[in-house]
Amino acid sequence: MMTAQFLYGGAGMVLFVLGIWSFLVHEPLVRKLIALNIMGGGVFHVLIAIAYRGDDMAPDPVPQALVLTGIVVAVSATALALALGRRLDDLSPGDGPDFSPPAPQADLPLRPKEHAGGSADVS
Amino acid sequence: MSDNGLRSDTRDRDLRLLLGVLLATIGALLLWVFYTAVASDPGPRLAEIAHAKVPRSGVSNPVTSVLLNFRAYDTLMELAVLLAALLGIWSLGPAAAPFQQAGSALRGMVAWVVPLLILTGGYMLWIGGQAPGGAFQAGALLGAAGVILRLAGDASAGLPNEVQQRWLIIAGIAMFLLLGLALIPLGGGFLTFPPVMAKWLILLIETAATIAIGATLAAAYVGGRPR
Amino acid sequence: MSAELLAFAVAVPLLGAMLAVVTVTRQGSETRASPLLNWVGLITATLTTLVIIFMTGAVWQQGPLRLELGGWGVPLGIALRADGLSAAMLAMANLVALGTSLYATGYFRSNDEALHFWPLWLLLWAALNGLFLAADLFNLYVMLELLGLAAAALGALTGSRDAVSANLRYLLVGLLGSMTYLLGVALLYTAYGTMDMSLLADVMRAPGPTDGTALVLMTAGLALKAALFPLHFWLPPAHANAPAPVSAALSALVVKAAFYLILRLWLELFAPVATFGASMVLGLLGASAVVWGSWRALRAERLKLLAAYSTVAQIGYLFLFFPLLAATPPGPAHDQLVAAVVLMALTHGFAKAGLFLAAGLVQQQAGHDRINELGGTAQHLPATVFAIALAGSSLIGLPPSGSFISKWLLMQGALETGQWWIIPVAASGTLLAAAYIFRVLSRAFGLEPTPLRFVTDARTEVPALTLALISAAALGLAAGPLWTLLGLDAGGGA
Numbered sequence: 124m125m126t127a128q129f130l131y132g133g134a135g136m137v138l139f140v141l142g143i144w145s146f147l148v149h150e151p152l153v154r155k156l157i158a159l160n161i162m163g164g165g166v167f168h169v170l171i172a173i174a175y176r177g178d179d180m181a182p183d184p185v186p187q188a189l190v191l192t193g194i195v196v197a198v199s200a201t202a203l204a205l206a207l208g209r210r211l212d213d214l215s216p217g218d219g220p221d222f223s224p225p226a227p228q229a230d231l232p233l234r235p236k237e238h239a240g241g242s243a244d245v246s
Numbered sequence: 247m248s249d250n251g252l253r254s255d256t257r258d259r260d261l262r263l264l265l266g267v268l269l270a271t272i273g274a275l276l277l278w279v280f281y282t283a284v285a286s287d288p289g290p291r292l293a294e295i296a297h298a299k300v301p302r303s304g305v306s307n308p309v310t311s312v313l314l315n316f317r318a319y320d321t322l323m324e325l326a327v328l329l330a331a332l333l334g335i336w337s338l339g340p341a342a343a344p345f346q347q348a349g350s351a352l353r354g355m356v357a358w359v360v361p362l363l364i365l366t367g368g369y370m371l372w373i374g375g376q377a378p379g380g381a382f383q384a385g386a387l388l389g390a391a392g393v394i395l396r397l398a399g400d401a402s403a404g405l406p407n408e409v410q411q412r413w414l415i416i417a418g419i420a421m422f423l424l425l426g427l428a429l430i431p432l433g434g435g436f437l438t439f440p441p442v443m444a445k446w447l448i449l450l451i452e453t454a455a456t457i458a459i460g461a462t463l464a465a466a467y468v469g470g471r472p473r
Numbered sequence: 474m475s476a477e478l479l480a481f482a483v484a485v486p487l488l489g490a491m492l493a494v495v496t497v498t499r500q501g502s503e504t505r506a507s508p509l510l511n512w513v514g515l516i517t518a519t520l521t522t523l524v525i526i527f528m529t530g531a532v533w534q535q536g537p538l539r540l541e542l543g544g545w546g547v548p549l550g551i552a553l554r555a556d557g558l559s560a561a562m563l564a565m566a567n568l569v570a571l572g573t574s575l576y577a578t579g580y581f582r583s584n585d586e587a588l589h590f591w592p593l594w595l596l597l598w599a600a601l602n603g604l605f606l607a608a609d610l611f612n613l614y615v616m617l618e619l620l621g622l623a624a625a626a627l628g629a630l631t632g633s634r635d636a637v638s639a640n641l642r643y644l645l646v647g648l649l650g651s652m653t654y655l656l657g658v659a660l661l662y663t664a665y666g667t668m669d670m671s672l673l674a675d676v677m678r679a680p681g682p683t684d685g686t687a688l689v690l691m692t693a694g695l696a697l698k699a700a701l702f703p704l705h706f707w708l709p710p711a712h713a714n715a716p717a718p719v720s721a722a723l724s725a726l727v728v729k730a731a732f733y734l735i736l737r738l739w740l741e742l743f744a745p746v747a748t749f750g751a752s753m754v755l756g757l758l759g760a761s762a763v764v765w766g767s768w769r770a771l772r773a774e775r776l777k778l779l780a781a782y783s784t785v786a787q788i789g790y791l792f793l794f795f796p797l798l799a800a801t802p803p804g805p806a807h808d809q810l811v812a813a814v815v816l817m818a819l820t821h822g823f824a825k826a827g828l829f830l831a832a833g834l835v836q837q838q839a840g841h842d843r844i845n846e847l848g849g850t851a852q853h854l855p856a857t858v859f860a861i862a863l864a865g866s867s868l869i870g871l872p873p874s875g876s877f878i879s880k881w882l883l884m885q886g887a888l889e890t891g892q893w894w895i896i897p898v899a900a901s902g903t904l905l906a907a908a909y910i911f912r913v914l915s916r917a918f919g920l921e922p923t924p925l926r927f928v929t930d931a932r933t934e935v936p937a938l939t940l941a942l943i944s945a946a947a948l949g950l951a952a953g954p955l956w957t958l959l960g961l962d963a964g965g966g967a
Contacts, residue, residue: 334626
């Protein structure tokens, strides 16, 4: 049981550190958000790891509930950050801060494309 | 210019390397500390206490007991976090233009998938008392239905007008608060569910929360104030 | 019954926020704020402040209050706790928030901004109250997240490029801090199986690697949120570009909440673990913050940027107390220092809020807040300039403000524990503060005819003036009760 806990929780710690590294090193907003979510995922790994009590005993429900709460919080924060990033993208680009998303050609566009032509259906 | 560019590139690479080494050391330290903590074996932590109290909580799924009864206050604030994010998104401006209308294949799929999602959401909500499931899972499915509708060309992701949306998104927190406050005279404290009523109170709160979460997630995906 | 007040402190603003979300009217296809919205906001603000006043009264008379939610008891359930420290911070926070709410009813001219402001503001208020009352570490995490999200959303309300980018940075940095804090909580749960602060304080006797690491993680995460040097880089642009009532709340309350958490963790939970060396690190960082923040404030071009850098410096003062606390064994001298740091936090809360509210008025009237060009406007707003002067005197640390007493006790403590280096730091910080405050005020005095009216717009100027007055005079002259509230002897104080 302890090995499983340590393997899974240790992986969580590694993810946490990787997330911090990526957050500090990468510039584009979306990558920073992915990094933050990976950090969060790492912490959740740790919590789930210690919820495991062996194959024959019911797991600890408290850390599982904590992780559920944490996931919702992470989703909310990511949503707000993306909206702020898109608003920044919409405003006229001057010499902006590090967190402006890259030019639309370089990455996945955050906005839906306007299609000038007809619809794609052939029937 | 190329000389400066090279130098700053090397400096960046060096900085990254330094940062990487520093973080790797921190990671190793964290791993060792975690190992020590796990090895110290503090026993079952809260598991035994939680499982012992589950029968009195009104539901038989231990995680739902923790979420909606033992630590209901955390869940209430978590709903508030979700709402705050949506309000922040709404404050930033109107929603972007909708996607193009779905072609016939996508339209056909949507006609099947969305009702199925709603049905599954309802099932998740009900089964959450006994098996993995509950308000958040059900709400996420409803939100997914909204996302699919928006991707298929529906500008409002299946949601009603803004005034009605505002009522939907507060439903979860409002139900939680009203029941919680009503329980002060009736139940013995804020959010203190009497074991006989607990099952129905939890179901009531979870239903309101499911609607709120689904609406909030769909509205967040729309990404701006409804036009 | 008084224990239930703890639940009301969070439930009332939350309920108000829900009402504020739906207090809208439809005009054609537009959804606009109903005229009732300001009233919903103000009534909620007043009710919440009343709850806190009653609660503080109850703590004064009966001692610490504790409420175990759901009747489950710890460690399974969540507990709320109001002791002297929480009550003092809550009283300050709610009074500042009330003044800011009143100010906001007059500040937001645009219907749209008011529509978005009130629900988020009330959610922020609920998170603030919940944070000061929380006794459970994971509950604190959720409160911190709500606080950070609401604060970032409010800060970006103006929609300008600077505001949005600064608050996006704030949000991201805040998330980094929260995740780090959460890892610390997860470690503590792994080692001890509980998240309740009082239970953990009982269990953590001998320091071990787990405790030390958890302390570092949680402090680092919170230090990011409290803008301790060198993690302060996000604060000046975020606070300077937010609307004035939001800046007031951010500088006076939100960063203070993170500091309060660090103080509580170090004093209660990690008391056996926090070594003198660790406290010294905090103290040195605080010293750097004092000098760097004051210097940047002196060189700031804009009034709100000056105020934001001043916050960085004042937060540094708060952290200067940590080495002193670590070097003083528990007893009356230790209690004296705790009361001093709390008094400093309270005074700064009132002063910074008053300053930002007044600066916001000046900015609205002049259309800008560049210090060098503010002369004419200052002449026309005598009450506002008076508020700036009072708040400024409190930031400098002139008597009879509360910060004078705190700085006095800080220097006294430095002498007694032999940490001489604190004295030149505090002195230079005070001198720099005097310089930048006088720089602003010097614009206000000129050879203009005396203004006819003292108060131009009561709804906005009176709150600013009142908050500044509380910081400059009330907290200094009436500091004694704070000692009693914190449960300490009032002897040897002011």
